[in-house]
Each structure stands twice: as C-alpha cells, then as structure tokens.
Amino acid sequence: MPVTCRGVVAREAGRPVSVEQIVVPDPGPGETVVDIQACGVCHTDLHYREGGIGDDFPFLLGHEAAGLVAGVGPGVVSVAPGDFVVLNWRAVCGECRACRRGRPQYCVATRNATQKMTLEDGTPLAPALGIGAFAETTLVAAGQCTKVDPRARPEAVGLLGCGVMAGLGSALFTGEVRLGDSVAVFGCGGVGCAAIAGARLAGAGTIVAVDLDPTKLGAARRFGATHAVDASVDNPVDQIRVLTGGHGADVCIEAVGNPAVLAQAFYARDLAGTLVQVGVPTPEMRIDLPMIDFFGRGGRLAPSWYGDCLPERDFPVLVDLYLQGRLDLDGFVSETIPLDGVEAAFGRMERGEVLRSVVVVTR
Ligand SMILES: NC(=O)c1ccc[n+]([C@@H]2O[C@H](COP(=O)([O-])OP(=O)(O)OC[C@H]3O[C@@H](n4cnc5c(N)ncnc54)[C@H](O)[C@@H]3O)[C@@H](O)[C@H]2O)c1
Ligand SMILES: [Zn+2]
Ligand SMILES: [Zn+2]
Numbered sequence: 001m002p003v004t005c006r007g008v009v010a011r012e013a014g015r016p017v018s019v020e021q022i023v024v025p026d027p028g029p030g031e032t033v034v035d036i037q038a039c040g041v042c043h044t045d046l047h048y049r050e051g052g053i054g055d056d057f058p059f060l061l062g063h064e065a066a067g068l069v070a071g072v073g074p075g076v077v078s079v080a081p082g083d084f085v086v087l088n089w090r091a092v093c094g095e096c097r098a099c100r101r102g103r104p105q106y107c108v109a110t111r112n113a114t115q116k117m118t119l120e121d122g123t124p125l126a127p128a129l130g131i132g133a134f135a136e137t138t139l140v141a142a143g144q145c146t147k148v149d150p151r152a153r154p155e156a157v158g159l160l161g162c163g164v165m166a167g168l169g170s171a172l173f174t175g176e177v178r179l180g181d182s183v184a185v186f187g188c189g190g191v192g193c194a195a196i197a198g199a200r201l202a203g204a205g206t207i208v209a210v211d212l213d214p215t216k217l218g219a220a221r222r223f224g225a226t227h228a229v230d231a232s233v234d235n236p237v238d239q240i241r242v243l244t245g246g247h248g249a250d251v252c253i254e255a256v257g258n259p260a261v262l263a264q265a266f267y268a269r270d271l272a273g274t275l276v277q278v279g280v281p282t283p284e285m286r287i288d289l290p291m292i293d294f295f296g297r298g299g300r301l302a303p304s305w306y307g308d309c310l311p312e313r314d315f316p317v318l319v320d321l322y323l324q325g326r327l328d329l330d331g332f333v334s335e336t337i338p339l340d341g342v343e344a345a346f347g348r349m350e351r352g353e354v355l356r357s358v359v360v361v362t363r
Contacts, residue, residue: 002026003033003070004120007135008342008359010059013051016343017061022125023118024137027073031113032142034085037154038336039133040064041345041357042162043280048128049346052282056126060117061342062134062359063089063127066158069145076142084150086319087161088311089129091143105173105308111141129162134342136361146311148319155336155358156329157319159190162306163356164332167194167255168318169307170278172202175251179203184240184249186210186231186265187256188220190332190355191278195253197327198307200224204251208243210236210264213352222331231264240268248273259285272298278307336360 007022027033039062048059069083079085091111092099098106112130117139119125125132132138148157159165167190171177175195183199185192188211199207200223208227209220217228229239240249250273252265257279266275266289321327334354337345345357 003137005136006339007132008061008339009119009125010049010057010061012057013055014049017049019340021120022060022135023120024139025115025117027071027076027139028115029074030076030111030142031073031115031139032069032076032079032145033071033137033139034067034087034145035070035137036065036067036133036135036361038066038158038361039359040159040161040163041342041349041359043349044162045128046346046349058119058123058125060125060127060132060135063087063129063131064159064161064163065131065133066154066161067133070137072142078142079145079147083145083147084152085145085147086157086311086315087131087133087140087144088146088315089131089144089162090306090309090311091141092310105310111143113139113141115139134339134359136363146315148316149323152319152323153330155333155360157322158358159329159332159356160315160318163190164194164329165309165314166278166304166307167191168198169309169314170253170255170276170304171195171198171251173308174278174302174304175253175274175276177202177204177251180205181250182206182208182244182270183251183253184208184210184236184265184268185220185225185253185255186236186261187254187279188216189255189352192253192255193219193223193332193355195255195278196220196223196225199251201321201327206244206249208240208249216352219355223328236264237268244270250274251276253278255279257281259287262287263289269297269299274300274302276302276304278304332356333358338362
C-alpha cells in the first residue's frame, strides 16, 4: 500500500518551503522505502529552494538522513525491513567505465529510485539529491541505504550522508592526509570542522583552522584544530607559514566556496603541497593565478566531490569510530528541530549560527 505522509516541499523558486502531504509508492524492483528518523539541513537544500539546482519544482528536500528500512522491493538483498541505515547519494552502478576501472567514486550512473513520489494530487516530486528525506517516509534505490550499527544516534550519523562525509573525506581521501602532516582548513562550518576531524583521525600534527567568525574557530578547536587564525584580523597565508616553521601546510583545504579563499589556500601550501577544494563555487566565480606559480609551486590541486567517499566502505567504519568515542559526530548537531522548522533553520544556517540543524521526525 502506498504511504501518505508529511514531507517538506519547495514548490517554486525563492518561496518558503512548506510541509505537505506526500505519497510514497510501494518499493519497486531495486527500491527501498525508509522511515526517516533524522535529517540534517544542508546548504544544498537551500540551493534547491532558490532554484539554483535546476527548475524541476516541486522538490522534496532533505538528504542527510538516517532511518529504518520499512520495506524492500523485488530483488533487494542488501537491506531488509528493520535495518538501521544512513542514506547516501552515491549508490554506484558497478558497470560504468569509472566503476570498471576501479574508481567507483567517479561513477557516472549512480542509482536512484525509478518510481516517483508525488503530492496528493499526483504531481511528481523531485527528491533532493535523489533522496528527499525531510519526510516521515521516503523512497530510494536500495544502494542508497548503507546499513550501520543501530546503537548510533540517528541525528548524528545521518550527517554522514552529505556534508560531514564531504569534509571528513576531503582530508582522509582526497587530501590523503598522513601521519604528522600539517593541515590548514579554510572555513570552519560543518564541512570544514569535519575536515579538521578527518585530519585528526589521519594523525595530522599541526591543524590550523581559518575562519572569520570566532565562534566557528572555537568549534574548530573542539574538533581537533591545534591553532586558529581569524582571517578578519590576520593574513592566513602569513600565519600558516609561521605556524609551520616557515614552510606552509602540507595539505590546505578550502571549505568555503570563494575564489579569494582558494587563492589563500593555494599560497598557504608548502612546496608541492596539496590543495583540496571542497567548498562549492557559484557559476560566475573565477580564479586567476600566475601560471608560473601554478607550475613553480608544484603539488596537487584536487576538487573533492562528497569527499571521494564510498558509502558502503566508509559509513560503517566511521559509525564504529563514533561509537568508540573517536569521532565526535554529536558535535555537529547544533540543534534538533521538527519537520515544520526547516524554513526557519535555513535562516540560522545563512546567518552562520549553526553547524547543523537536524530534523527529528516524530510520528
Ligand atoms: N564538495 C562537496 O561534496 C560538498 C558537500 C557538501 C557541502 N559542500 C560545500 O562546502 C562548503 C561549506 O559548507 P558548510 O556547510 O560548512 O557551510 P557554512 O556556511 O556552515 O561554513 C562556511 C564557513 O566559512 C566561513 N567563511 C566565510 N568566508 C570566509 C573567508 N573569507 N575566510 C575564512 N572563512 C570564511 C564562514 O564563517 C563559515 O564558518 C559550501 O560551499 C558547501 O556547499 C561541498
Ligand atoms: Zn558506475
Ligand atoms: Zn548536503
């Protein structure tokens, strides 16, 4: 039986979101229906609402979520009803060129549910990042559900579904931070703080946090930053050089999405260091670097999509580290809110008042 339940819908660009009745079909072949327990509010949800990610309105928002599998369609063997899962937007196909070459993090045919969820009048919904988890129940591809230890708190581990994983992976996988490396992270929101946590997990020695906001720098220290630079007061490139014995950092991570910050991160590296860009730019942003500096400083410039993660490989390990007290995922949960609190949470996110607001679904 299709389920009718509540979900947070963006009906048109720039308009406030609203809680609507949505209809979730029975899972078809390869699909899974999940009862959502918690879902974080991410900038990407706001970009959808503003029309920045296509014009496919109405959107069903929400994509950083954890919940319990409620039903599976024909052929699904990877999860079963009752399993505790974190949702992901990288259900790799296993068949495209990238997957066959052993680089599934670049899969070009990631899986989503094929059926549509709808409004009550039958209007099809476009789920954010193929998930749509600001809802009591959602429909995804089975591969979008990663089974993790059910003792974990849904509010915390659901965040692995997007921003926190992107940050952790920018240090662990894209940046390949190694024991003793010096790391500088520019921008200490949820993503940047996760990059700092990732650098600490990898055994970085010096971890410099850079932000304009002293509150964010305080958060960065809690996640493992050894030094903090307020870029509204000091020049971060100079400060990072001083803090790294005059060399610059081995790995610089840009977690803002700003060309001026990217340039700072570029020049704050040691010779042949790595620059990771995890902040998402807007289409009009440009970078202009002297080519001689690009060549002469060497090293690696690496954009990071979803932290180069593979959910099946990474989520269970990270949840175990969380349960062992070695990865503070609770620290990202600034507040919990109900489904009808998403619009107000966008405001707090834009004003930089939270790392993450997390919707907790009550039934
Ligand atoms: N690559 C990916 O897969 C991926 C996934 C999720 C999010 N993101 C992106 O990561 C970025 C960060 O996300 P977030 O949720 O942490 O955002 P956020 O707004 O919470 O954090 C950004 C931080 O940057 C700081 N900042 C702004 N200007 C600065 C400057 N000039 N110098 C230093 N710090 C500055 C802000 O004070 C804030 O603390 C966004 O662009 C987001 O879209 C990327
Ligand atoms: Zn593939
Ligand atoms: Zn997100």
